[in-house]
Amino acid sequence: MSMSRVDIRQGDFDLSAEVAALRQGDHGAGAVVTFTGTVRDRDGAMDGIRSLELEHYPGMTEASIEAMIDEAHRRFDIRAARVVHRVGLLQPGEQIVLVAVTSAHRGQAFQAAEFLMDYLKTQAPFWKKEATAEGSHWVDARVADDEALRRWGIEARNAA
Amino acid sequence: MKVRVRYFASLREALGEGEEFLAPPGATLGSLRDTLIARGGEHARVLDRSRAVRCALDQRLSDEAVALRDGAEVAFFPPVTGG
Numbered sequence: 001m002s003m004s005r006v007d008i009r010q011g012d013f014d015l016s017a018e019v020a021a022l023r024q025g026d027h028g029a030g031a032v033v034t035f036t037g038t039v040r041d042r043d044g045a046m047d048g049i050r051s052l053e054l055e056h057y058p059g060m061t062e063a064s065i066e067a068m069i070d071e072a073h074r075r076f077d078i079r080a081a082r083v084v085h086r087v088g089l090l091q092p093g094e095q096i097v098l099v100a101v102t103s104a105h106r107g108q109a110f111q112a113a114e115f116l117m118d119y120l121k122t123q124a125p126f127w128k129k130e131a132t133a134e135g136s137h138w139v140d141a142r143v144a145d146d147e148a149l150r151r152w153g154i155e156a157r158n159a160a
Numbered sequence: 161m162k163v164r165v166r167y168f169a170s171l172r173e174a175l176g177e178g179e180e181f182l183a184p185p186g187a188t189l190g191s192l193r194d195t196l197i198a199r200g201g202e203h204a205r206v207l208d209r210s211r212a213v214r215c216a217l218d219q220r221l222s223d224e225a226v227a228l229r230d231g232a233e234v235a236f237f238p239p240v241t242g243g
Contacts, residue, residue, distance in 0.1 A: 003174075037243055054198060054234075054242070055168060055169055055172075056237060056242070057166075057168055057216070057237070060219035060220070060235070061219075064218055064219075064220075070230055085242065097191065120242060120243050121240075121242065121243040122240065122242060123221065123240065124242050125168065125216070125237065126240055126242025126243070127168060127169035127170075127237070127238065127241050127242070128241045128242070129169075138169055138241075139241045140239075141212070141238075141239030141241050141242070145243075152236075158214070158239045160211040160213070
């Protein structure tokens with residue numbers, strides 16, 4: 001359990017290795033739920049995305065996600081959780097984010113993984129910039145993401 | 161009191177990485193934003209009250225009513241879009 005719970009990195013991650021590290025030595029876990037987010041080549045009406053650049057706020061990013069994992073432990077009966085998020089320049093098809101949660105039975109891990117993603121989407125300081133043949137632009141926050149967090153009783157107030 | 165102001169994403173592109181700022185006693189995040197807007201130019205444009213700007217005090221998302229303290233780190237940035 002000494003593995004850090006949050007990893008912000010430029011390089012790719014290995015899903016199998018991440019899960020193995022999360023489960024290591026814990027035979028009380030009967031469920032592992034993972035969510036992997038990947039870079040799309042389209043976004044709404046926007047087509048032909050060539051690359052995605054991710055900026056973050058070093059220090060605050062890690063601290064905010066640590067706090068989200070603490071909150072997930074308070075709300076759900078989970079054994080361990082880990083979040084990996086990439087920053088820098090990414091191409092369509094690449095992995096961008098991983099949320100992995102273990103619990104005794106599947107229900108709590110499913111819920112906690114969704115909670116962590118909903119929370120991260122609207123509260124962790126990351127910003128995406130998409131590049132197409134026509135130029136690049138910052139991605140707008142989505143009201144739907146604020147609404148997703150509201151299901152958990154938390155007001156996001158991000159997309160406004 | 162002296163605070164460190166940082167900008168991220170589109171605000172960083174318009175205003176730079178950040179700056180040291182001397183704030184008067186009793187200053188809040190909101191009054192600091194108003195002072196920056198009063199400079200005019202790019203500051204007035206990107207920090208305008210009609211725009212969605214989020215702020216953090218000492219690396220925590222914060223309300224603009226929160227009071228500053230000497231040595232604080234303040235950040236202004238657009239709504240977040242990670243995940």
